[in-house]
Amino acid sequence: MKPGKFITLEGGEGAGKTTQAKRLKEVLDSANIENVVTREPGGTFGAEAIRDLVLDGTHERWSGMTELLLMYAARLDHMEKLIKPALARGVWVICDRFSDSSLAYQGCARGLGADRVAAVHKAVMGGFKPDLTILFDIDPILTQKRVKTRGGELSRFDTETLEFHKKLRQGFLDIAKTNPERVKTIDAALSRDAIAAQIRHIAMKQFEGLRLG
Numbered sequence: 001m002k003p004g005k006f007i008t009l010e011g012g013e014g015a016g017k018t019t020q021a022k023r024l025k026e027v028l029d030s031a032n033i034e035n036v037v038t039r040e041p042g043g044t045f046g047a048e049a050i051r052d053l054v055l056d057g058t059h060e061r062w063s064g065m066t067e068l069l070l071m072y073a074a075r076l077d078h079m080e081k082l083i084k085p086a087l088a089r090g091v092w093v094i095c096d097r098f099s100d101s102s103l104a105y106q107g108c109a110r111g112l113g114a115d116r117v118a119a120v121h122k123a124v125m126g127g128f129k130p131d132l133t134i135l136f137d138i139d140p141i142l143t144q145k146r147v148k149t150r151g152g153e154l155s156r157f158d159t160e161t162l163e164f165h166k167k168l169r170q171g172f173l174d175i176a177k178t179n180p181e182r183v184k185t186i187d188a189a190l191s192r193d194a195i196a197a198q199i200r201h202i203a204m205k206q207f208e209g210l211r212l213g
Helices: 017-030 045-055 064-088 099-109 114-125 140-149 162-178 192-206
Strands: 006-011 035-039 092-096 132-137 183-187
Touching: 006 017, 006 099, 006 162, 017 035, 017 092, 017 132, 017 192, 035 064, 045 064, 064 092, 064 099, 064 114, 099 114, 099 162, 132 162, 132 192, 140 162, 162 183, 183 192
Parallel strands: 006 092, 006 132, 035 092, 132 183
Antiparallel strands: none
């Protein structure tokens, strides 16, 4: 059995990843490709418990390194119990955030640096990485407006400063520049339909033989 493909969606808060993950699932369903949508931190019982620890409270609750270690504890459980078993069964996995978020959030925005994040990543994940990453790029000023108007409780990251979100955006753009074969950047300020169309086009170009309506 051919293993499934692992697609991750990355970007800042309020970039629209969750909506597009659902739309991509619908497109894969229509193409009779078995798939699952998941998220980080989270995706498994243990990882969801860690998610509550990471996202709740004020943004001063955890240091950058503590935050990083919590993220990778959740990620390891997620990978071992959901992602890798699904891929081995031939199921495609769509994940709202993955390891690039740790490099952008903790490495860049929190100031830990790429080397420390890379060391933790190698120890926990080895060489495991997505087959395709879609980066939702958007001006942090616009995303902050979206976050404030979407309703619901704000996470620790939602309440961070504009400067934090600017560093976060730059961190993601640097990742895309360093990994052009895997990471494809789209303009997340476009309409939902336009973004969905771009994602379909990128996926078909990335995976030979894939046909999506």
